[in-house]
Amino acid sequence: MATITYLGSQYEARDGETVLEALLRQGARMPFSCRKGSCHTCILKCDAGEVAHSRAIDPELVHEHHILPCVAHARSDLALDLPDPSRLSIAAEIVSRRDLGGGVFELGIAPMKELDYQAGQHAQLTREDGLARPYSLTSLPGCDYFFTVHVQLYPDGAMSRWLCRDATVGQTLSMLPPRGDCHYSSALASSPRLLLLATGSGAGALAGIAQQALAAGHAGEIVLYHGARERAGLYLHDTLLALAARHANFRYVACLSREASPEARAGRITRFAFDDNPDLSAAEIFLCGSPAMVDEARYRAILAGASNARIHADPFDAATPTLPRDAQKVAALSADPELWAALDRGPRLRAVLESFYARVYRDERLLPYFQGIPMTRVIDKQYEFLAMVWSGQTSYLGLNPFNSHHWMVISDDLFDHRESLFAQAMAEHALPAWAVRRIQALHELFRSDIVKPLARGMVIDGVEQPFHTHQVEHLDIDTVCDGCGNEIPAGAPSRYHHRVGTLHCAGCASI
Known part of the structure; x- marks a missing residue:
């Protein structure tokens, strides 16, 4: 067992767990995303000690x-x-x-410096004062000494206003190397269909992905749906029509949700894309644009039969966390008598739930989220x-999904891991494929x-509450540590967990 000192606090790493898992298990607050070494969100500086990385x-x-x-x-x-x-x-x-x-x-x-990148990946651009935003790459690798990004100008967007209006050609900035998994690769060459859905400036990244696939000789069908509110938002309309004219296996569909035009279908792209493509069991799906579109898609x-592994998404999240939309989603759901039967x-x-949670409570990655909670x-x-x-x-009186998980730091990879366990439980009880x-x-x-x-904090009446996970206490009476079972003398420091009500001594809590 190794001791990790991070930002002045100490944490214990168990054998077999990653540094990230050890820090999160003990309440450390730090950003992460992919959990597999791709996005570099969790990167830290190692001032002392040695680690072994499980991937290059x-x-x-x-x-x-x-x-x-x-x-x-x-390793130390x-x-x-x-x-x-x-x-x-x-x-x-x-x-x-x-x-x-x-x-x-x-x-x-x-x-x-020369960079290795793919169209659809994102790079964080930072101006001199430290303001930074990620932008998706729209150009194909190796075509020039520079890459391109498409930036939507927002009047109140500090970075977009600077890039689109104030910055001058020749101005310098800094950037982090391109990252992300939303791109075409040779592993997709045999896919019979690439379905691409974009809103706003997400069309640039997906147009780049389509062009990279075509340049690689992709033989399957490639269909790109671009959704906008008004005709002006279809800013790549002519470019994509020309691409379709040059390639028989590429098709472009324009959709407008608020304005009628003979050049586009009237409605949201999620309606047309999935009505047109009811069976996606063999398709690769790329989603780029507004979080609401990505969620629905x-x-x-x-x-429509797609697997999570074949959905490549890049939602354009706001620079600051937004309020969840789970309450609206729940309200919009309709009963499903066929599934209920x-x-x-x-x-x-x-x-199914009993089988699933039996797996969860044995799973080393998920169990820490349920410590102290009866199955x-x-x-x-x-x-x-x-x-x-x-x-x-309407008998449910509990919390909606966001508030139920507000304190949990969960990555897409961990969410997918949870889904794999749920799939095993459904298979154990032989649920039909349509129900799954x-x-x-x-x-x-x-x-x-x-x-x-x-x-994050819970959201109550549309307001996010202050968030607390642990608090150091000095109790007036003797008590017992919920971790090791040893006595905590009156006046000694202990760590109280607000969510599950557990109390740990200084040794177990590393305080």
Whole structure:
């Protein structure tokens, strides 16, 4: 067992767990996302100690004494600190800017070193005062000495206003290397269909993905749906029509939700894309744009037979956390009598949940989230919520998905891991394939309300409350540690866990 010192506090790393898992298990607050070494969100500086990474990482990171906690295992005691941006960033220059229409500008960014990237990945751009935002790459690799990004101009957006209006060609900035999994690769070459859905400036990234696939000789069908409110928002309309004219296997569909035009279908792209493509069991799906569109598209894609592994998404999240939309999603759901009947109007659902949570409570990645909570209580609450949704009854008095998980730091990878366990439980009870898809689609609908890089406070009456996880206490009476069982003398420091009400001594809590 190794001791990890992080931002002045000490944590114990168990054998077999990653540095990230050890820190999160003990209440450390730190950002992360992919949990597999791809996005670099969790990167930290290692001032002392040695780690072993479970996958290859950039040699420059190793040289600069940085680690990726999500794939790093402690080989000794560690001293970790926040990363040094000056060591990780790359100098770059704005070499071009042009107005594409619809409030979207294309910027050419020339890094001062050669980069390996794919269209659809994102790079964080940082101006001199430290203001930073990620932008998706729209150009194909190797075509020029610079790459391009499409930036939607928002009047109150500090970074977009600077890039689109105030910055000049020749101005310098810094950037982090491109990251992300929303891109085309040779592994997708045999896919019979690539379905791409974009809103706003997400069309630039998906157009780049389509062009990269075509340049690689992709033989399957490629269909790109671009949704906007008004005609001006279809800023790549002519470009995509020309691409379709050159390639028989590429098709472009324009959709407008608020304005009629003979050049576009009237309605939301999620309606047309999934009505046109009812069977997506063999398709690769790319989603880029507004979080609301990505949420709905994930939901519809799962219903159409797509697997999570084949959904590549890049939602354009706001710079600051927004309020969850789970209450609106719950209110919009309709009862599903057919599914409720397939679940024997309750008993079969409870049996699936019992099998699922038996797996969860044995799973080393998920168990820490349920410490101190009886399994029967968790099963009952989940049953009541799902029964309300599918039966149409309104007996559920518990919390909506966001508030139920507000304190949990959950990545997309961990969410997918949870889904794999649920799939095993459904298979154990022989649920029909159509029922499995509907259940998975419901889970997918709430992904964005559950997945987050930092713990947040509960939302009550539309207001997010201050968040507290642990608090150091000095009790007036003797008590017993819930961890080791040893006595905590009166006046000695102890750590109280606000969520589950546990109390740990200074040794167990590393205080």
